[in-house]
Amino acid sequence: MTVPGPRNDFQLLKTQVRTATDAAHGSADLSKRMETQQVNIYYGKRHAVQDVSIPFYKNLITAIIGPSGCGKSTLLRAMNRMNDAIPGYRIEGQVLLDGQEIHTPGTDVITLRRRVGMVFQQPNPFPKSIYDNVAFGLRVNGLVKSRAELDGRVEKALRGAALWDEVKDRLNRNALQLSGGEQQRVCIARALAVQPELLLMDEPASALDPVSTAKIEELMFELKKDYTIVIVTHNMQQAARVSDFTAFLLSGQLIEFNPTPQLFTRPADPRTEAYITGRFG
Amino acid sequence: MKSRFTDKIFVFLCLFAVLVVIAMLAAVLGNITYHGWDRLSWEFISASPTHGMTEGGIFPAIYGTVLLVLLMAIFVVPLGVCVAIYFSEYADRSSRLYRWTRAAVDNLAGVPSIVFGLFGLGFFVQFVGGGVDQVFFGGNLTFRQPAILWASLTMAVLTLPVVIISVEETLRAVPQSFRDASYALGATKSQTIFRVVLPNAMSGVLTGGILAVSRGAGEVAPILFVGAAYFLPHLPTKLNDQFMQLGYHVFVLSTQSPDVEATKPLLYSTVFVLLALTFLLNLVAVAIRARLRVTAGSGR
Numbered sequence: 058m059t060v061p062g063p064r065n066d067f068q069l070l071k072t073q074v075r076t077a078t079d080a081a082h083g084s085a086d087l088s089k090r091m092e093t094q095q096v097n098i099y100y101g102k103r104h105a106v107q108d109v110s111i112p113f114y115k116n117l118i119t120a121i122i123g124p125s126g127c128g129k130s131t132l133l134r135a136m137n138r139m140n141d142a143i144p145g146y147r148i149e150g151q152v153l154l155d156g157q158e159i160h161t162p163g164t165d166v167i168t169l170r171r172r173v174g175m176v177f178q179q180p181n182p183f184p185k186s187i188y189d190n191v192a193f194g195l196r197v198n199g200l201v202k203s204r205a206e207l208d209g210r211v212e213k214a215l216r217g218a219a220l221w222d223e224v225k226d227r228l229n230r231n232a233l234q235l236s237g238g239e240q241q242r243v244c245i246a247r248a249l250a251v252q253p254e255l256l257l258m259d260e261p262a263s264a265l266d267p268v269s270t271a272k273i274e275e276l277m278f279e280l281k282k283d284y285t286i287v288i289v290t291h292n293m294q295q296a297a298r299v300s301d302f303t304a305f306l307l308s309g310q311l312i313e314f315n316p317t318p319q320l321f322t323r324p325a326d327p328r329t330e331a332y333i334t335g336r337f338g
Numbered sequence: 339m340k341s342r343f344t345d346k347i348f349v350f351l352c353l354f355a356v357l358v359v360i361a362m363l364a365a366v367l368g369n370i371t372y373h374g375w376d377r378l379s380w381e382f383i384s385a386s387p388t389h390g391m392t393e394g395g396i397f398p399a400i401y402g403t404v405l406l407v408l409l410m411a412i413f414v415v416p417l418g419v420c421v422a423i424y425f426s427e428y429a430d431r432s433s434r435l436y437r438w439t440r441a442a443v444d445n446l447a448g449v450p451s452i453v454f455g456l457f458g459l460g461f462f463v464q465f466v467g468g469g470v471d472q473v474f475f476g477g478n479l480t481f482r483q484p485a486i487l488w489a490s491l492t493m494a495v496l497t498l499p500v501v502i503i504s505v506e507e508t509l510r511a512v513p514q515s516f517r518d519a520s521y522a523l524g525a526t527k528s529q530t531i532f533r534v535v536l537p538n539a540m541s542g543v544l545t546g547g548i549l550a551v552s553r554g555a556g557e558v559a560p561i562l563f564v565g566a567a568y569f570l571p572h573l574p575t576k577l578n579d580q581f582m583q584l585g586y587h588v589f590v591l592s593t594q595s596p597d598v599e600a601t602k603p604l605l606y607s608t609v610f611v612l613l614a615l616t617f618l619l620n621l622v623a624v625a626i627r628a629r630l631r632v633t634a635g636s637g638r
Contacts, residue, residue: 139522167524175522181515183534194523197533244519251523 087114090285091136091173091255094151098131098309101145105131107309108150113255118277118286120300120317122293124337128309129289133257136287137173138166154255171198174253178260180240182232182247187224190232190243191215194251210250217283218246219276238269245276249284256280258288262295274299293333297321305329370613374606382607387569391591392600396608401573402486402581403615406561407551409490410497415547417494418501419536425502426509427531447499451559458492458564459484480578487577489565496560497550504549508542509535541630548623552616558585568594584612 091113098106106128113119121129134140135148138159152159159169171194182190191211194200201207211228215221220242224235232243241261248256258277262270277286277299290296296303297317304314305326313320313329324330331337385395421443429436467482475481512535520530536543558566567580568590574581591605592598 137522139518167526170522171524175518177515177518177522179515181513181519183516183519184538193520193533194525197520197523197525197529247519247523 087112087117089113089153090115090155091287092151092153093132093136094153096132096135096148096150096152098128098135098140098149099145099147100143105309106135106306109306109309109311111304111311111314113285113287114302115285116281116283117301118281118288118299119302119304120296121287121289121304121306122291122296122332123306124332125291127306129306130259132306133259133287133289134175136255136257137170137175139170139175141166167198171251172253173255173257174248174251175257176241176244176248176259176261179264180237180244182235182240182243184231184233186229187215187232187235187243188228191246191250193247198251200251214246214250217249217280218242219272219279220246236269238265238272241265241269241273242276245273245280249280253284255285255287258286260290260292261288263290263292270295293321305332307332367613370606370610373603374608374610377603377607378610383611386571387604390596391569391604392595392597396584396587396604396611398570398573399582399584399587399608400611400615402566403555403584403612405574406486406490406493406581406583407554409486410493410554411547411551413491414494414497414501414550415543418498418546418550419505419543421498421502422505422509423531423536426506427527427535443499443502446495447503451496451557452562454492454496454560455562455564457495458488458560462488462491463564483578484563484565484567484580485578486565486574486581489561489581492560492564493554493557496557497553500550500553501546504546505539505542508539508545511542512538541627544626544630545623548619548626552619552623555616555619556585556612558583558589561586584608584615588612 089112092111094110096106096109097104109128109132111119111121111132121133123129131140136152136159140146140148148160154169154172158164183193185193188211191214192207195207195210201210212221212225215224220239223239224230224243232240235243241264245256245261262273265273274295277288280286288296288300300317302314303317303320305312305320305328307328313324313326315325319325320329321333324333382395383400384397386398387396388394421439425436425440429439463482463484467485467488470481471477471479481487516534516538517530520534525533561583565580566583566586570580570582588605588608591601591608595601
């Protein structure tokens with residue numbers, strides 16, 4: 058596996074990173090927002106993730122690709138501890154958020170999940186109004202003091218998800234009446250409303266049509282100005298289009314982690330090449 | 339072509355069985371409507387029995403029934419919802435506590451209703467009522483007697499499994515994706531349950547409540563010893579008053595009346611009202627469930 062030296066990757070990165078980020082502008086400093094170090098995950102006896110170390114750089118999009126069952130979703134869900142309740146689940150190694158281990162006994166899972174937001178594969182808005190969906194996280198966390206403040210935060214989140222203009226006149230409509238693509242953007246807005254630092258996206262477009270998918274991808278480019286994004290996808294074109302770095306997982310092992318253009322044009326590992334050229338998966 | 343012939347016979351037998359069921363229901367309803375219709379009137383529903391139950395109406399029995407099931411619902415729904423939440427959301431399914439409470443609920447549903455009546459008499463009236471009298475009323479007989487409070491509590495114990503099972507079923511049917519979404523936004527477990535899971539299971543809570551009410555409205559045995567009265571000149575106004583009840587009134591009219599022949603028309607009409615009331619409650623349950631299903635959507 059090849060872990061890139063930042064200096065060498067800078068040229069490649071510059072062609073890929075469309076939105077200028079501080080990291081890309083500054084010298085060669087890509088700062089890590091989150092990081093897994095030698096992470097091993099077990100479900101009972103099954104060793105689902107093996108010794109995986111991946112850095113997730115600030116204001117960049119990192120894609121995790123691999124065939125079904127390779128452990129990519131498991132790894133993603135470990136980053137905001139959504140697996141904790143699964144019986145038999147065990148994790149070893151380190152998962153660092155801004156250098157802090159998130160599995161220490163003192164870690165407040167509630168705060169962690171507020172800092173590390175998540176968007177799921179199936180759009181899963183609550184059967185409530187659009188407004189109540191977006192306001193949910195703010196309300197349960199007691200983050201707002203007045204109705205006016207709540208209104209403002211909801212609007213800001215919906216704008217962030219590029220949905221405000223479409224729904225501003227029907228905020229009280231049930232979110233389930235929206236199209237699948239709109240529902241998924243409600244879910245993104247809902248995650249943005251609590252102002253996380255990271256956004257974990259678990260195949261966010263796999264249940265959507267091509268037009269809605271394009272909108273979500275466009276939105277991701279906008280979002281990375283303010284957020285660090287990790288996206289799990291089995292759609293390689295999508296990974297190639299949206300991400301700055303790509304990690305390829307196979308049978309729970311990290312095969313390759315490289316800047317996206319490099320991984321897709323000059324893969325370092327023959328297994329990566331076999332996968333991206335469609336020979337398996 | 340032998341198999342085709344047996345196939346036809348089988349279909350015929352099934353159809354016949356269905357017809358038998360329909361015929362029995364039609365016979366019961368037809369008979370009761372035919373004999374009971376004449377005496378039905380506003381006066382019958384709104385007046386008290388007179389002349390040793392051979393004249394007048396059944397209003398006190400209707401009132402007592404409604405009051406009984408309402409009180410029962412107040413006790414049984416919150417308790418049942420809490421148990422269902424524990425079963426569905428908190429219990430470790432392999433734990434001994436879960437297995438035992440589960441078995442207890444299942445067996446509670448199988449206990450004959452007369453046993454609940456005796457239990458109510460022994461536990462609520464004698465033990466709890468006696469204790470209340472000792473502690474609060476200086477031993478004066480106040481609550482250690484059959485009363486609507488004890489009857490509704492007894493009925494609540496009887497209908498508890500109905501509520502638990504109905505609510506638990508709908509709680510489990512709430513998609514995991516809703517819970518995931520809630521947790522991912524930083525909600526705690528109890529916030530997730532009360533803001534996401536339970537609101538999506540309201541149809542089960544309401545249906546469970548109404549099923550319990552319709553079951554409770556039709557039961558007689560549990561309240562025989564704990565509060566149902568043969569005849570009362572006044573409506574119950576306090577928790578320790580006795581009450582009249584439709585099912586018990588049917589029993590009284592058919593077996594305890596001084597003149598059984600004279601009460602027969604009244605008996606039919608009373609049964610008609612009892613049936614109409616339980617049917618109506620079941621209809622309401624079905625309607626609420628259908629309505630909530632539309633507004634809540636499937637979540638996908």
